[in-house]
Amino acid sequence: MSEMKQRAEHVRKKKAAFGPDVNLAEYSRQGGAWEYDPDYRGFSPEERSRLLTTGIELTDEDHAGTFLQADKTIVHCRAQQPGVEVLPITEAVRRYDWVADHLWRLVAVDADKYTASTELDLDNGYFIRALPGARIEQPVESCLYLRTDGFAQHVHNLVVVEEGAELHLITGCATHPGVVSGLHIGVSEFYVRQGGRLTFTMVHNWGEQVHVRPRTGVLVEAGGHYISNYILLRPVKSVQMYPTVTLNGPGAVARMQSILIAHPGSELDVGGRVILNAPRTRAEIIARTITTGGTSTARGHLVGLVPEIKAHLECRGLILAPQGVIIAIPELEGRVAGVEMSHEAAVGKIAAEEVEYLMARGLDEDEAVSTIVRGFLKVKIEGLPPALEEEMERVIQETGKGL
Amino acid sequence: MLKIEDLWVTINGKEILKGIDLHIPAGEAHVLFGKNGSGKSSLLMAIMGFSHYTLGQGKIIFRGQDITNLPTYERARLGLGLAFQRPPTIRGVRTRDILTACAGKRPYQDLVEQYGFAPFLDREINYGFSGGEIKRTELLQLMVQDPKMVLLDEPESGVDMENLQVVGEIIGRLLQKDRRRQHREKSGLIITHTGFILDYINADRAYILGEGRLCCQGNPRELLHDIKSYGYEECAKCRR
Numbered sequence: 001m002s003e004m005k006q007r008a009e010h011v012r013k014k015k016a017a018f019g020p021d022v023n024l025a026e027y028s029r030q031g032g033a034w035e036y037d038p039d040y041r042g043f044s045p046e047e048r049s050r051l052l053t054t055g056i057e058l059t060d061e062d063h064a065g066t067f068l069q070a071d072k073t074i075v076h077c078r079a080q081q082p083g084v085e086v087l088p089i090t091e092a093v094r095r096y097d098w099v100a101d102h103l104w105r106l107v108a109v110d111a112d113k114y115t116a117s118t119e120l121d122l123d124n125g126y127f128i129r130a131l132p133g134a135r136i137e138q139p140v141e142s143c144l145y146l147r148t149d150g151f152a153q154h155v156h157n158l159v160v161v162e163e164g165a166e167l168h169l170i171t172g173c174a175t176h177p178g179v180v181s182g183l184h185i186g187v188s189e190f191y192v193r194q195g196g197r198l199t200f201t202m203v204h205n206w207g208e209q210v211h212v213r214p215r216t217g218v219l220v221e222a223g224g225h226y227i228s229n230y231i232l233l234r235p236v237k238s239v240q241m242y243p244t245v246t247l248n249g250p251g252a253v254a255r256m257q258s259i260l261i262a263h264p265g266s267e268l269d270v271g272g273r274v275i276l277n278a279p280r281t282r283a284e285i286i287a288r289t290i291t292t293g294g295t296s297t298a299r300g301h302l303v304g305l306v307p308e309i310k311a312h313l314e315c316r317g318l319i320l321a322p323q324g325v326i327i328a329i330p331e332l333e334g335r336v337a338g339v340e341m342s343h344e345a346a347v348g349k350i351a352a353e354e355v356e357y358l359m360a361r362g363l364d365e366d367e368a369v370s371t372i373v374r375g376f377l378k379v380k381i382e383g384l385p386p387a388l389e390e391e392m393e394r395v396i397q398e399t400g401k402g403l
Numbered sequence: 404m405l406k407i408e409d410l411w412v413t414i415n416g417k418e419i420l421k422g423i424d425l426h427i428p429a430g431e432a433h434v435l436f437g438k439n440g441s442g443k444s445s446l447l448m449a450i451m452g453f454s455h456y457t458l459g460q461g462k463i464i465f466r467g468q469d470i471t472n473l474p475t476y477e478r479a480r481l482g483l484g485l486a487f488q489r490p491p492t493i494r495g496v497r498t499r500d501i502l503t504a505c506a507g508k509r510p511y512q513d514l515v516e517q518y519g520f521a522p523f524l525d526r527e528i529n530y531g532f533s534g535g536e537i538k539r540t541e542l543l544q545l546m547v548q549d550p551k552m553v554l555l556d557e558p559e560s561g562v563d564m565e566n567l568q569v570v571g572e573i574i575g576r577l578l579q580k581d582r583r584r585q586h587r588e589k590s591g592l593i594i595t596h597t598g599f600i601l602d603y604i605n606a607d608r609a610y611i612l613g614e615g616r617l618c619c620q621g622n623p624r625e626l627l628h629d630i631k632s633y634g635y636e637e638c639a640k641c642r643r
Contacts, residue, residue: 356475357490357491360475362480362548365476372495374495375494379495
C-alpha cells in the first residue's frame with residue numbers, strides 16, 4: 001500500500017474541523033453507467049436548463065476546453081486550443097510522470113475523512129494545464145455533475161498554469177433535476193507558476209439534500225495572480241469548504257470572492273485562507289452572504305508571514321428572514337512587523353431608509369427590496385474577460401430571482 | 404396642487420408638527436425657513452409618507468386627491484418628488500439603476516450628458532460622493548422622475564459656489580422657471596437655511612417653521628432679510 005493510501009486509511013473516520021459531519025455510509029458509490037457524449041446529445045432540455053443556470057452551456061464553441069464528469073464517468077473531455085491541455089486526472093497520471101507528484105501537496109490527504117475517501121476510492125477529476133506563456137482567452141469549462149440520486153462523488157482535480165500563462169476556468173457543479181440527495185467531495189490543487197494568471201469561477205447548483213465538501217489548495221509563485229469567484233445561490237443541505245492559498249513568491253496576488261445565499265435548511269460554512277509568504281504579495285477576501293432562513297458561517301483568515309505585504313478581508317451579510325443566521329469570523333494573523341492587514345465585517349437587515357428612499361422614486365416595497373438585494377449580490381468579478389463577466393452577472397441575477 | 408390641513412405628526416410619540424396648514428397652488432414655489440430641529444425636514448417626510456412619521460390628525464390633499472394614507476411609492480407615482488438632504492448610500496445599487504427606475508420608459512441620456520453626469524452612472528448611489536455630487540444626483544433623479552411637485556430639503560447645503568449655479572439651474576428647470584407664470588404647472592416646497600437658492604428661483608412665498616408650527620409667512624426675500632436682521636426668535640414673536 002502506498003504511503004498516501006496508508007495515511008488516508010488512518011483517517012477514514014476523521015471528522016472535518018468545521019461543518020456538520022456526514023455519514024459516508026449513507027451514500028451509494030454506484031453511479032450511472034453514462035456513455036461518452038461528444039456532442040452533448042444525451043442531455044435532456046431540463047438538464048440543459050439547469051446546467052445553464054450553473055453557467056454550463058454544453059457546447060464546445062467559444063471554449064478553450066471542456067470537461068464534464070457525470071457521477072464517476074467522464075462523458076465529455078476536450079481541449080480545443082493550442083496551449084491548453086484538458087484530461088481526466090486518471091489519464092494525466094498515466095501520461096505524465098510528474099503529475100502524481102503534484103497531488104496531495106497542497107491539500108493534506110489525511111486532513112479528514114473526505115480527503116481520505118478521495119484517495120482511497122477515487123472516481124476521477126480534471127487535469128487542466130496552460131502551457132508556458134499561453135494566454136488562453138476563452139474559458140475552459142468544467143462540470144462536475146451528480147446524475148444519480150444518493151450518489152457520493154469523489155473527484156481530484158489538478159490545474160497547472162505554467163510560467164507566464166493565463167487561464168480562465170469556469171466550474172459548474174450541479175445535480176440532475178431529479179436528484180434530491182447526494183454527496184460531492186472535490187479535492188482541487190492549483191499551481192500558478194511565476195507570472196501566471198488563473199481565474200477560477202465556481203458556480204454551485206445542488207439539490208436540497210446534497211452535502212458538498214470541496215478541499216482546495218492553491219500555490220502562487222512570484223508575480224502570479226489567482227482570482228477565485230464562488231457563487232452559491234440555490235438550496236443545498238450543507239457546504240463546508242476552507243480553501244487555502246499560499247502566495248509564495250514576491251508580488252503574487254490572490255483575490256477570493258464568494259456570493260452565497262443560505263436558504264431555509266441550508267448550512268453553509270464557507271471560508272478562505274491566504275498565507276502571504278513573500279514580500280509585496282497582496283490578498284483580498286470578499287464575502288457577500290444572504291440568508292433567507294439558513295445558517296451561514298463566513299470565515300476568512302489572512303496570515304502575514306513577512307513584511308511588505310498587504311491584505312484585506314471584507315464580509316457583509318444580509319439577514320432577510322427572522323430565523324436566518326449569519327456568523328462572520330474574520331481573522332488577521334500578522335507574524336512580523338511591517339504587514340498591512342485590515343478587515344471589515346457587517347451583518348444586518350436591509351435598512352428601512354434605503355427601502356423608503358427607493359419608494360420615494362416610485363418603486364413599491366417589493367421592488368425596492370429586490371433592487372437592494374440585487375445590488376448587494378453585485379460584486380465586480382474581476383479578472384474575467386468582459387463577455388464572461390457579463391455572463392457571470394447574468395447567472396447571478398438569474399439565480400437570485402424570486403428571493 | 405398641494406393642500407395640507409391641520410397636520411399633526413409625531414415621531415416615536417414626540418410631537419414634531421402641530422397643526423400645519425399650507426396651500427401651494429400649481430405653478431408656485433414656496434420656501435420654508437426655520438431653525439435646526441424646527442420640523443422642516445419632518446414636514447417634507449410626512450408629505451412623502453415615510454413610515455417613521457406618524458400622523459395624528461389632519462389631511463394631505465395632492466392634486467385633488469386625499470393622499471393622507473397612501474404609501475410612499477403611490478405618492479411618488481402621483482407626482483410628488485423629494486430631493487433628500489442626506490440620502491442613504493445603497494451599496495451595489497448604481498446611480499444608473501435608480502435613474503432607470505425613475506424614468507420608466509422615458510429616455511434620460513440627454514439629461515445625463517447635459518449636466519455632465521455620465522461618469523457617475525456606474526458608481527454606487529451616493530457612495531463616496533461629495534456634497535455637491537449628492538445634491539446633483541438627487542436633482543437629476545427628480546429631473547428624470549419628472550414630478551408635478553418637488554420637495555427640496557436644503558438643496559444648496561454642502562455645495563460649492565460653482566456647483567451652486569448648476570444646482571440652481573436644475574431647480575429652476577424643475578420648477579419651469581423658464582416659462583411665464585401663467586404657463587407653469589410645476590410646484591415646489593423648498594427648505595433653505597442660507598437663502599442662496601433664492602438667487603436662482605423666484606420663489607412666491609415663504610414660511611418660518613418654529614417648534615412645529617408655521618409662525619410667519621410672507622415675501623421670501625423680506626422674510627430672509629428679517630431672519631438675518633433679527634433672528635428666528637423675533638420672527639416667531641411677530642406671528643404674522
